[in-house]
Amino acid sequence: MIHEVDAVLRGLIREEALSGADVEVVLDAPTREWAARRNTPTVNMYLYDLREDLRRRQQGTLTERDADGTATTRHAPPRYVRLSYLITAWTQRPEDEHQLLGAMLHRLLGCDRLPPERLVGSLAELGLPVPVSVAAPPPEDRGFAEVWTALGGELKPSLDVAVSAPLLVSPGTRVGPPVTEGMRLTMAERGDGDRARDELGHLVQGEPPARHITIRRRTQP
Structure with missing residues (x-):
């Protein structure tokens, strides 16, 4: 330099x-x-x-x-x-x-x-x-x-x-490459009137039964 x-x-x-x-x-x-x-x-x-x-x-x-x-x-x-x-x-x-x-x-x-x-x-x-x-x-x-x-x-x-x-x-x-595929959603039943949070911290509330949403990511090899 x-x-x-x-x-x-x-x-x-x-x-x-x-x-x-x-x-x-x-x-x-x-x-x-x-x-x-x-x-x-x-x-x-x-x-x-x-x-x-x-x-x-x-x-x-x-x-x-x-x-x-x-x-x-x-x-x-x-x-x-x-x-x-x-x-x-x-x-x-x-x-x-x-x-x-x-x-x-x-x-x-x-x-x-x-x-x-x-x-x-x-x-x-x-x-x-x-x-x-x-x-x-x-x-x-x-x-x-x-x-x-x-x-x-x-x-x-x-x-x-x-x-x-x-x-x-x-x-x-x-830095590793961004995720472009391999995302999977799973939905689990909740009891009537329950208030739940998904794994991203978003409040899930609405007409019962509410569902808990889980997001899993798979990185490319």
């Missing part, structure tokens, strides 16, 4: 935000040593944090259905994992870096979710929205300066992009 989000986000930046400009888009850690080796215009999208998005956790069971509306599989709701990227631009001039950051900010701020037509792999198969947050304040337990300190580099203008990706944690349980 992580590599699928990498691919979608990288393609979105390269092909739409940067309009196919001759700028490399990489996933490397932007350490001091990495920065010293860089010699071409580069956008770095560094995955610096990975944790469950608890706000999106759901309870219960989800049912998958086929084209006819028949239940086929039941499984637990997907869990959402929040992937946080530190996105920076690297060129020879700050002016060019700001231009690249501005182009990415303009495109990504228009996304409240990853474009469905760009989703690949399991993200496309699930068919669920993949929410995106851009340039939001950092989590209370972590600041961007701490990230740069951990990388051993100097503080640099950056975009924080967080993607909440759905992930199925279990394959689910197959």
Whole structure:
């Protein structure tokens, strides 16, 4: 799932935000040593944090259905994992870096979710929205300066992009086929004036003698 989000986000930046400009888009850690080796215009999208998005956790069971509306599989709701990227631009001039950051900010701020037509792999198969947050304040337990300190580099203008990706944690349980034949009705006599309930809980009452109806189902082999 992580590599699928990498691919979608990288393609979105390269092909739409940067309009196919001759700028490399990489996933490397932007350490001091990495920065010293860089010699071409580069956008770095560094995955610096990975944790469950608890706000999106759901309870219960989800049912998958086929084209006819028949239940086929039941499984637990997907869990959402929040992937946080530190996105920076690297060129020879700050002016060019700001231009690249501005182009990415303009495109990504228009996304409240990853474009469905760009989703690949399991993200496309699930068919669920993949929410995106851009340039939001950092989590209370972590600041961007701490990230740069951990990388051993100097503080640099950056975009924080967080993607909440759905992930199925279990394959689910197959549902048996619906009963289409083999239903049998039996009727038993009741005493005059009796009130009875059938096995479905329906009240049987009417002109005596009332009858108790039992329904038995036989599933197909």
